[in-house]
Amino acid sequence: xxxxxxxxxxxxxxxxxxxxxxxxxxxxxxxxxxxxxxxxxxxxxxxxxxxxxxxxxxxxxxxxxxxxxxxxxxxxxxxxxxxxxxxxxxxxxxxxxxxxxxxxxxxxxxxxxxxxxxxxxxxxxxxxxxxxxxxxxxxxxxxxxxxxxxxxxxxxxxxxxxxxxxxxxxxxxxxxxxxxxxxxxxxxxxxxxxxxxxxxxxxxxxxxxxxxxxxxxxxxxxxxxxxxxxxxxxxxxxxxxxxxxxxxxxxxxxxxxxxxxxxxxxxxxxxx
Amino acid sequence: xxxxxxxxxxxxxxxxxxxxxxxxxxxxxxxxxxxxxxxxxxxxxxxxxxxxxxxxxxxxxxxxxxxxxxxxxxxxxxxxxxxxxxxxxxxxxxxxxxxxxxxxxxxxxxxxxxxxxxxxxxxxxxxxxxxxxxxxxxxxxxxxxxxxxxxxxxxxxxxxxxxxxxxxxxxxxxxxxxxxxxxxxxxxxxxxxxxxxxxxxxxxxxxxxxxxxxxxxxxxxxxxxxxxxxxxxxxxxxxxxxxxxxxxxxxxxxxxxxxxxxxxxxxxxxxx
Numbered sequence: 001x002x003x004x005x006x007x008x009x010x011x012x013x014x015x016x017x018x019x020x021x022x023x024x025x026x027x028x029x030x031x032x033x034x035x036x037x038x039x040x041x042x043x044x045x046x047x048x049x050x051x052x053x054x055x056x057x058x059x060x061x062x063x064x065x066x067x068x069x070x071x072x073x074x075x076x077x078x079x080x081x082x083x084x085x086x087x088x089x090x091x092x093x094x095x096x097x098x099x100x101x102x103x104x105x106x107x108x109x110x111x112x113x114x115x116x117x118x119x120x121x122x123x124x125x126x127x128x129x130x131x132x133x134x135x136x137x138x139x140x141x142x143x144x145x146x147x148x149x150x151x152x153x154x155x156x157x158x159x160x161x162x163x164x165x166x167x168x169x170x171x172x173x174x175x176x177x178x179x180x181x182x183x184x185x186x187x188x189x190x191x192x193x194x195x196x197x198x199x200x201x202x203x204x205x206x207x208x209x210x211x212x213x214x215x216x217x218x219x220x221x222x223x224x225x226x227x228x229x230x231x232x233x234x235x236x237x238x239x240x241x242x243x244x245x246x247x248x249x250x251x252x253x254x255x256x257x258x259x260x261x262x263x264x265x266x267x268x269x270x271x272x
Numbered sequence: 273x274x275x276x277x278x279x280x281x282x283x284x285x286x287x288x289x290x291x292x293x294x295x296x297x298x299x300x301x302x303x304x305x306x307x308x309x310x311x312x313x314x315x316x317x318x319x320x321x322x323x324x325x326x327x328x329x330x331x332x333x334x335x336x337x338x339x340x341x342x343x344x345x346x347x348x349x350x351x352x353x354x355x356x357x358x359x360x361x362x363x364x365x366x367x368x369x370x371x372x373x374x375x376x377x378x379x380x381x382x383x384x385x386x387x388x389x390x391x392x393x394x395x396x397x398x399x400x401x402x403x404x405x406x407x408x409x410x411x412x413x414x415x416x417x418x419x420x421x422x423x424x425x426x427x428x429x430x431x432x433x434x435x436x437x438x439x440x441x442x443x444x445x446x447x448x449x450x451x452x453x454x455x456x457x458x459x460x461x462x463x464x465x466x467x468x469x470x471x472x473x474x475x476x477x478x479x480x481x482x483x484x485x486x487x488x489x490x491x492x493x494x495x496x497x498x499x500x501x502x503x504x505x506x507x508x509x510x511x512x513x514x515x516x517x518x519x520x521x522x523x524x525x526x527x528x529x530x531x532x533x534x535x536x537x538x539x540x541x542x543x544x
Contacts, residue, residue, distance in 0.1 A: 011394040056395075076391065085397045119348070122283040123328075123399070125357045 001065040003099055004075060006031075007091040008060045013126045013250070014086065017053045018060070027051075027087060031062065034082035039066040048101040048257040049108060052209075054249035056127065059090075059109075059256040063101035069094075107171065107258040109202040110211045113251045114219070117194035128196070129215075129251040135197055135222035141175040143221045143231040144199065147214055148173045154238040156217075158209035158246075166238075168210070170203040175218060197222075200255075209246055217244035273337040275371055276347060278303075279363040280332045285398045285522070286358065289325045290332070299323075299359060303334065306354035311338040320373045320529040321380060324481075326521035328399065331362075331381075331528040335373035341366075379443065379530040381474040382483045385523045386491070389466035400468070401487075401523040407469055407494035413447040415493045415503040416471060419486055420445045426510040428489075430481035430518075438510075440482070442475040447490060469494075472527075481518055489516035 008027070016024030020032075028045050035043035048061040070078065075092040083089070115121060115128035116135050124130070150169040157166055178196040199215050217234060220226045226244075234242045280299070288296030292304075300317050307315035320333040342350065347364040355361070387393060387400035388407050396402070422441040429438055450468040471487050489506060492498045498516075506514045 009394050011397075080391065085392065086394045088391050088394050090391050119352065119360050119362050120357065122281050122358045122360050125283075127395070 001067060001097065002069045003063060003065045003095050003097045004072075005061060005063050005093050005095045005099060005101065006075070006079070006089050008057060008062060009088050009090055010057050010060065011086040011126070012051060012054050012056045015053060017055065018047045018049065018051045024053075027057075027060070028062075030083055030087055031064075031079070034079050035064060035066060037082060038070075038078055039068055041067065046101045048105045049206075049254050050208075051252075051254055052249050054126075055252045055254070056250075057254040060254050061101050061105070061257040061259075063095070063099055065097065101257075104259050105257050106204065106260055107202055107256075108205060109200065109255040109257075110206065111253045111255050112199040112211060112215045112247060113253070114197040114199075114215075115194065116197050119194075121194065126250050127253075129219075129248050131197075131219065131223075133223060135219065136224060137175055137177045137197055137222065139224075139228050140197070140199075140218045140222040142228045143218055144173045144175045144201075144214075146228070146232050147201070147235070151235055152238055153207055153210055153235065155234050155240060155243050156210045156213035157207040157240060158213075159240050161208040166207060168203050168205050168207065170201060172200070172202045173214070174201075175199050211252060212247040212249065213240075213243050215247035215251070219247065220244040273339060273369065274341045275335060275337045275367050275369045276344075277333060277335050277365050277367045277371060277373065278347070278351070278361050280329060280334060281360050281362055282329050282332065283358040283398070284323060284326050284328045287325060289327065290319045290321065290323045296325075299329075299332070300334075302355055302359055303336075303351070306351050307336060307338060309354060310342075310350055311340055313339065318373045320377045321478075321526050322480075323524075323526055324521050326398075327524045327526070328522075329526040332526050333373050333377070333529040333531075335367065335371055337369065373529075376531050377529050378476065378532055379474055379528075380477060381472065381527040381529075382478065383525045383527050384471040384483060384487045384519060385525070386469040386471075386487075387466065388469050391466075393466065398522050399525075401491075401520050403469075403491065403495075405495060407467075407491065408496060409447055409449045409467075409469055409494065411496075411500050412469070412471075412490045412494040414500045415490055416445045416447045416473075416486075418500070418504050419473070419507070423507055424510055425479055425482055425507065427506050427512060427515050428482045428485035429479040429512060430485075431512050433480040438479060440475055440477050440479065442473060444472070444474045445486070446473075447471050483524060484519040484521065485512075485515050487519035487523070491519065492516040 016026050018027045020026050020029050031045045043064050045062050045064045072092040076089050079089045113128040115124045115130050118132050120130040148170050152166050154166040176198050288298050290299045292298050292301050303317045315336050317334050317336045344364040348361050351361045385400040387396045387402045390404050392402040420442050424438050426438040448470050
């Protein structure tokens, strides 16, 4: 058997999420179908992060084992030829058979985008949370920093989700503001008064809905409904009911997943 | 009658273009329908630029006259409530009855986006031309500059289109490269080796398909199939068959339309 690590970007708009579901199209399902056709037998694909319906990825990572040995570039081409354009394999590398995309991940980075303007750009309707009232970005960032650390994050865990431990380490948690220059050629979207508020978090891992619940709470602070210090009380309380509402899925992007025994060192490809 | 100037952003992906067509949904048709419902009679909307199917706009401008007087912000809200999320009115101002969105426009700016990487980002599939072979951006820009000036642009006019004069003045014509930093929070799209090549042109006006034909020719130069100087020969020849292929519509964005007797000076709102 040959084990591979692939990096995948996807527009999650029309999918039920990463994970196979009884109905609807999942990213995992699309990959397993494409790999099943390539390997001519059933292939199980493991993803690093189980993104929800409507959530996007720039750098999702998955692993699987197949009988046929294929070089990385050939695998990228063969998979992309079988996948819809919303899902693109951007890299593929052979790895040791013991590699596991979820268990071996040591750092994940998520980004959440908020379009803060009276009118939602047509180009952001599937990629941002639209909030028309002005947000206090400085207060949001001051609160975001209080999320950093190794903590019990039960307060931000989706109701009813069962994981072995609610403790995660958040290495970085920041809110920044990007004034939207309509003449900046890097952006297609733009409006004179538009502001893009971006939350970015890097952690050892995240509980179900954790990033969206943090963002929902930061927005309560940004709207002036809660103080900066309130977020520390929410975390202390370990009670989902104390936190803000869950931010909608379309603003969330899984940016990167990192591997390595020491943080930052990546697993090299396996010897051939 | 009350005359208004509105600025509109739209994602052109699923539309037949700006102009009303016998079948399919047009931006003009959507606006006329929304305004007809507001004014309770037929309203004719005139657009500054007649963008083709699949072409986008950040700053399209249109004008129309209605019987009901509405303040600008109220008009923005009322129209957006009746339009699909792909089409957003971003500003509305009362203007003098003689204002005409097309005839009074003195400058238009278009942008064309090329995704130059092996794999097309899922987030760019409707907003860029995907070219996987590396482009010589310096050569493209050197050729783009040769397009500037007041000239007969018949060479870049869509076959069979009849306009009174093929002479236009191009004030600025440039190609630039934006390395795609996947960690830049302003972008949702990203891939390690991805480059975004952007063409931007400002002119007194543009013939049908002119920007897309210029881009098609610049790409021939970027691929190394033609010399930089070839573009001057193409313009001199005034023959559509000499130019490169028409670039696909999805990379094109109408960025801004400017008004004013002297370039840069905008028409003020009408006295109430």
